[in-house]
Amino acid sequence: MRRRRPLRLGPVLLAPLFTAAVAGASPSITSVRRDVVVSSALPGRVVAILADVRIAARVSGDVIVWGGDVSFAPGGSVAGDLLVFGGTIEAPTDRPPPVEGRVSTPGSLLHLYLSEMRRAPWEGSGLGASVLGGLHLLALSVWLMVALGILYFFASPLARAAMSAEEDWSGALLAGALGVLTLFLAAGAALSLLPSSVAIPIALLSAALAVGAKIFGMAALFLLLGQKLLKTFAPARRPAALAAGFVVLGGLSLLPFVGALVWSLASIVAVGVALVSRFGTPRWRIAVG
Amino acid sequence: MTPCHRPLDPIDAEAVAAGADPVFRADAAEHARGCPSCQALVNAARSLAEALEGLPPESPAVPGLAERVVRLRAFSRRERRTYALWNAPVLLVLGIGAAGLALLLRPALAASEQLSSGASALVPLVALLRAAGRWASDLATLGPRGLQGLSEALHQESLLGAAALGMLAPLALGLRKVLARAARSR
Numbered sequence: 001m002r003r004r005r006p007l008r009l010g011p012v013l014l015a016p017l018f019t020a021a022v023a024g025a026s027p028s029i030t031s032v033r034r035d036v037v038v039s040s041a042l043p044g045r046v047v048a049i050l051a052d053v054r055i056a057a058r059v060s061g062d063v064i065v066w067g068g069d070v071s072f073a074p075g076g077s078v079a080g081d082l083l084v085f086g087g088t089i090e091a092p093t094d095r096p097p098p099v100e101g102r103v104s105t106p107g108s109l110l111h112l113y114l115s116e117m118r119r120a121p122w123e124g125s126g127l128g129a130s131v132l133g134g135l136h137l138l139a140l141s142v143w144l145m146v147a148l149g150i151l152y153f154f155a156s157p158l159a160r161a162a163m164s165a166e167e168d169w170s171g172a173l174l175a176g177a178l179g180v181l182t183l184f185l186a187a188g189a190a191l192s193l194l195p196s197s198v199a200i201p202i203a204l205l206s207a208a209l210a211v212g213a214k215i216f217g218m219a220a221l222f223l224l225l226g227q228k229l230l231k232t233f234a235p236a237r238r239p240a241a242l243a244a245g246f247v248v249l250g251g252l253s254l255l256p257f258v259g260a261l262v263w264s265l266a267s268i269v270a271v272g273v274a275l276v277s278r279f280g281t282p283r284w285r286i287a288v289g
Numbered sequence: 290m291t292p293c294h295r296p297l298d299p300i301d302a303e304a305v306a307a308g309a310d311p312v313f314r315a316d317a318a319e320h321a322r323g324c325p326s327c328q329a330l331v332n333a334a335r336s337l338a339e340a341l342e343g344l345p346p347e348s349p350a351v352p353g354l355a356e357r358v359v360r361l362r363a364f365s366r367r368e369r370r371t372y373a374l375w376n377a378p379v380l381l382v383l384g385i386g387a388a389g390l391a392l393l394l395r396p397a398l399a400a401s402e403q404l405s406s407g408a409s410a411l412v413p414l415v416a417l418l419r420a421a422g423r424w425a426s427d428l429a430t431l432g433p434r435g436l437q438g439l440s441e442a443l444h445q446e447s448l449l450g451a452a453a454l455g456m457l458a459p460l461a462l463g464l465r466k467v468l469a470r471a472a473r474s475r
Contacts, residue, residue, distance in 0.1 A: 030442045032449070047438040053375070064438035083435050104427050112420035134392030138417070148378050156363040162358060171471050176462040185457040191436070192443040192450025200436045234358040236374055243378035250385075275464075276471040283472065 015275075019170040028061065030155055035068075038076065045080060062101070123186040133254075139248045144243065147219035151242055157280025159238065161220035162227065165269070176217075176272025183210050210271060216279055217270025293326040298365045299334075302327070306334035313367050390414060 028044030029036055036053045045061030046053055052068045055076035062080035063070065070082065079252060081101035082089070089105070091097040149160055165172050183184035183206040190202040219242070226245030227233050249266055253259040295321065301311040307454040311317035368374060393413035443449060 026448075030445055032442050032446045043347065047442045049439060049442045062434070062438075064435055064437055066435070066442075080358075081431070081434075083404070083431050083438075085435055101430075102427075104431055130392045130395045134389045134394075137385050137389030137392060139389075141382050141389060141422060144378065144385065145382045148375070148382070151363075152369065152375075156361055159361050163357070168471060168474065171467060175464065175467045175471065178460055178467060180458045182464050186454045189453035189457055191440040191451060192446065195438045196437050199440050202434055203436055203440075204433075233356070235359070235362055235364060236368055238364075239378045239466055240373050243381050247381070275468060278472075 032142060070097075076110070090228065138245075140253070143250065144246050146215060147222050147242055147246060148239065150219045151223065151238060154280065155235070155238060157277075158216075158220055158223055159233075159235075159280075160282065161216065161273050161277035161280040162224035164280075165220060165224050165273040166228075167267075168276065172272035172276050173269050174272065175276045176268040176270065179270060179271050179275045180215070182208065183207075213271040213274035213279075214267050215270075217272070217274040218249075218266065218279070220273050220280070221266055221270055222249060225249065291326065293324050295320070296366075297327045297369055300329070300365050302330040303334045303338075305331045313365070315383060343464055368448075390417075393417065414438060 004207050009022055016190045026044075029038070029042065029048075031047070031051050032049045033042050033051055034048075035051050036048050038049050038053070038057050038059055040057045043061075044059075044060045044064075044246070046055075046059055046063045048065045048068050050067045051065075053063060053065055053070045054073060055063065055070065055078065056073035057075060058079065060079045062083065063078050064083045064085075067087060068083045068084075069087045069090065070084055071228070079100050082099045084105050087105075088098055089103065092228045096180045097103055097152045122242065147220060166216035175186065177242040187203040187206040190206075193199075194202070222245035223238060223243065225242065225248055226241030227238075229248065230237060230241050232241070249262070253263040255262075297305070297317055298313045301313050301317040302321075303309045305318045305321055314320065319325075321331045390413065
């Protein structure tokens, strides 16, 4: 059973310079880009951003980690919840992590599925290809279902968005890249500079806008790609065209490495398509008196 | 105005307004005469046609206008309800979903010596549904807590916030320009 991804030399070599060694003087630890080692009992919680956390003593509160890994040394435990966003959890050998609260990696449905199948998130590396492939296919079927739903209820806006992507690919790509960066920086700036009560809704709103734009834009891309493949823009052929475009992009996404790259690029273009076409709203509305 | 229980398809409303034969309902004209709601649809279509006919003749024709209008039009009610248009994509959704479930099932089938095959087939499906529920629940309950932690940590790095703010302004301006250019060319 594999426990951990390959050792990263950078954090190890730089640890003496950047490690926030904790002696328990402060009730809580907050660290950005500095690895954390909890070596004595901590009454508060640990929050680490872009940093690994090693727990060698009891932490009474939560441990929240963004973009870093969590590992346990003998004697280390967490009385609260352990939340890891975009990182891994290394548990002690053959034991679950010593966490009294919830252990969660909210970004990953795979980990939750494995734990439901009685395999815990920290054992994820030993899973078979069939489980990964199965979840991938299920995710793709949900994608197609959602895209068809958008086409069913918003056929005209979706067709307009697809047409705007066809007319200006470079504009959609540029708008997508700028849009994603703008939303990301807006959330980051809000979280850094504004009070949490204001910043969190702004960050959630930015995330919701990005997700909505991606979903709508991807459906438009499926449609456009399929229309090009089938060489028809007839409204009655839209469902078939959307499915054809989806088969191409979804099929590519199954390829190792290249698939992730293509899907990521398509996602950026998709955000751009949604923004450039203003979610397919017409520029002019016709009113007849 | 009382809403109609069998409203006219917009294409039929245009056909009746133009004095042409309806496409979907042979009795469309007769129905509209007795139904205020559908008559309003016909009147709106007629007004649009008259407004278009009233355009000055020197107005230049927009190249490809007809193709664009057809390409962008919404589905008619008939098209929405015609299963033949949708069955292939719907079958594709079901097929991909079934293939995914079959792959998830493979490890569970190894345990079928202890369970009936029907029960072992349900294991991954139930686990998936429970996982999806937990995922949504985690996202709703833990997401804000994670964001609060992130916010507290970033508050200690005011330089990061200032840098993000500094980069945000030119990016937002650039995005605005790109969107304005796209709007002009539409």
